[in-house]
Amino acid sequence: MHRKFWIGTLVAALLISLGWGVNEYRLEGKYHLVAENNSHRALTDFASYLDQMESDMAKGNVASSPNQKILYLSQVSSKSEAALKDFAQIPADQVGLSYVSEFLTQSGDFTRTLTQKLAGGGKISTEEEKTLNDMHERLMPVNQKVQDIMMRMDTENLVWTDPTPSLGQRLGFGRTKIAEAAADGTEVPFKSVRSGLDQLDASLQKLPPFSYTGEYATRVVPKPLGLPSGDVTRDQAQGVAREFLSKVGYPSITPEFTGESQGALGGYMWKYKEADIEVSHQGGVVTFYRDQRSIEPQALSKEEAASKAQAILQALGWHLVLTSSEDYGSYIQFDAVVEKDGVRIYPDKVRLMIALDNGQLVGLDAAPYYSFHHSRTFPAKLTMTQVVKNLRPNFKILESRLAVIAKSGNQEVYCYEFRGQYQGEEYLLYLNASTGAEEKIQRIIKTPRGEFLQ
Amino acid sequence: MRLQIRHWGITLTIGLILSIALSGMAYAALGDRLLGRGSNGPEVRQLQSKLAQLGYSVGTIDGKFRSKTEAAIRKFQQDHGLRVDGLAGTHTINELKRLTSQSTNASGKAVGYKNIDTRLLARCVNAEARGEPFRGQVAVAAVIMNRITDPAFPKTVADIIYQPEAFSSVDDGQINLPPSASSLRAVQEALSGSDPTGGALFYFNPAKTRNRYIWSRPEIKRIGNHIFTK
Incomplete structure (x- = not known):
């Protein structure tokens, strides 16, 4: 009786676990399939966009009328964006700087700048013709390689990523073929989609970069223009940090050294209580300050905070005008820029945060200022009345001034800035001060924290 | 009656x-x-x-x-x-x-919340840098923003966050935890242009990472437990 009972229970348990196992297995298979299908879609779309992009680039190259050229070149830029999106979804083992992505981004970026130039009535220079041609020459083998990967995926059942090395390989017995190939520089047949794409990436990395002016033309951050010359020692930097801290409400204290940062604006990093401060190697100036102390209940109004911000800027030796603010509740963030001879220089920006409990400075970011500040000479300009004629009718001007704004690719433009209304919306319009051409349009949105430019 | x-x-x-x-x-x-x-x-x-x-x-x-x-x-x-x-x-x-509240245009018409990517970014920051100082949270969001402006990466927040193997928190599902208040504020600061990393494109926790690629990148600075690199 007992025995029967136990056997029955065991059988039932076995059946239940078996059923559960089968169900899990089916579910796993289903999810795996969904992921697999999505990867296939991404790869196929990537290959297809790349192919269309290649042929549109060829057509854009040969087209002679500006209208046709604009049509094909703008298609190249939208196809490159789509290709990039799908490329980024193909399975990988890790993420690094991708030269395939870079090539796609720059092709789209360059053709977009050409489109804008043509649309504005400009002409494509011989040099630009050549760059376009070079890009096409480079795109053709990329396209071929991707199609080859697609073909082999179909015929040889390529996996997405290389299998992880076996135990033997990990212990040092025998190396993977790809590693060997990478070592002697030859190309071996790849075993996975990803290793095929990695080979493509490596081949693109060896080629010289394109030279053009555009948003994504370069990765390198240019040398900071605004740092004073001469390097400072650690002791000197500590002195700078002490002086700064005494001006923002922490007199006669010694900040503690926490490390050094590298790069264009690298420096010595210091800490006092919950405040971090960074003093640049070159020039010994404070590039960054942030105090994380807890902030007591609000005692200052927004206007009082703005005048505190002005006062602290003065005390720290800055001569700037406040241009915008964002209300974070316990502190307000202000952006301040240089204004020289009535020209607002937006790239030379300092951001500061004022605590609303006692008006102390709790944050300063002067990195943009030190990156871009330099003495500028302004070209001859049209008069305001000449430029106003280029605005659309019914645009109601609320404010106007001269300004320097940043454009893509670290370029600057000398402009007239118009803040105004059109059909219930508010905009900032920037018109080139020497030619009167429209350079930039920004729509002003009022968010709960402050104005936001879209 | x-x-x-x-x-x-x-x-x-x-x-x-x-x-x-x-x-x-x-x-x-x-x-x-x-x-x-x-x-x-x-x-x-x-x-x-x-x-x-x-x-x-x-x-x-x-x-x-x-x-x-x-x-x-x-x-x-x-x-x-x-x-x-x-x-x-x-x-x-x-x-x-x-x-x-929603954002409005100049004549007061509601136009939605704007900065649609804020919440996804904040979820990523929350999952990646929960225990880090606030500055370290702004830094993680800034790395994502820096990738958008770099030619070698995809061009939208979602494409960057969901790139396979880009963020460990996406792979282990922590990205789906609700964002904390500090991660939301960190993201707002990064979206308005703050970058405490000095232009970093990668970061890693040296105690947890053996990935050789990422160790090979030139270091910019250390914030909290993360090393930020070019």
Whole structure:
């Protein structure tokens, strides 16, 4: 009786676990399939966009009328964006700087700048013709390689990523073929989609970069223009940090050294209580300050905070005008820029945060200022009345001034800035001060924290 | 005659029910009365959903003001320069309403919340840098923004975050945890252009990473437990 009972229970348990196992297995298979299908879609779309992009680039190259050229070149830029999106979804083992992505981004970026130039009535220079041609020459083998990967995926059942090395390989017995190939520089047949794409990436990395002016033309951050010359020692930097801290409400204290940062604006990093401060190697100036102390209940109004911000800027030796603010509740963030001879220089920006409990400075970011500040000479300009004629009718001007704004690719433009209304919306319009051409349009949105430019 | 009495009775009952219901609805507007421990009702529910929207965890949104809601209110008050008393009075509710309202255009027309990517970014920051100092959280968001401006990466926040193997928190599902208040604020700062990393494109925790590629990148600086690299 007992025995029967136990056997029955065991059988039932076995059946239940078996059923559960089968169900899990089916579910796993289903999810795996969904992921697999999505990867296939991404790869196929990537290959297809790349192919269309290649042929549109060829057509854009040969087209002679500006209208046709604009049509094909703008298609190249939208196809490159789509290709990039799908490329980024193909399975990988890790993420690094991708030269395939870079090539796609720059092709789209360059053709977009050409489109804008043509649309504005400009002409494509011989040099630009050549760059376009070079890009096409480079795109053709990329396209071929991707199609080859697609073909082999179909015929040889390529996996997405290389299998992880076996135990033997990990212990040092025998190396993977790809590693060997990478070592002697030859190309071996790849075993996975990803290793095929990695080979493509490596081949693109060896080629010289394109030279053009555009948003994504370069990765390198240019040398900071605004740092004073001469390097400072650690002791000197500590002195700078002490002086700064005494001006923002922490007199006669010694900040503690926490490390050094590298790069264009690298420096010595210091800490006092919950405040971090960074003093640049070159020039010994404070590039960054942030105090994380807890902030007591609000005692200052927004206007009082703005005048505190002005006062602290003065005390720290800055001569700037406040241009915008964002209300974070316990502190307000202000952006301040240089204004020289009535020209607002937006790239030379300092951001500061004022605590609303006692008006102390709790944050300063002067990195943009030190990156871009330099003495500028302004070209001859049209008069305001000449430029106003280029605005659309019914645009109601609320404010106007001269300004320097940043454009893509670290370029600057000398402009007239118009803040105004059109059909219930508010905009900032920037018109080139020497030619009167429209350079930039920004729509002003009022968010709960402050104005936001879209 | 009897019928008429009954008629009156029905009218009276309906009137009574209506007046009770309407007075309840009148109470329901958030900000009409002081809410504190023990308060219940639709306005508490509104309060809770606004707190949750800003990343202050209230547990389930059930319209009951209990200890979790009070803790969330205290944290919110502390972060926003309000007197910390755990009660939702006029100041606290006005600040909550201000921060959760939609953006408008110049003529006051609502145009949505804007910065659609904020919440996904904040979830990523929350999952990747929960234990880090606030500056380290802004830094993680800044790395994603830096990738957008670099040619070698995809061009949208979602494409960057969901790139296979880009963020470990996407692979282990932590990205789906609700974003914290500090991660939301960190993201807002990064979106408005703050970058404490000095242009970093990668970061890693040296105690947890053996990935050789990432160790090979030139270091910029260390913030909290993360090393930020080019």
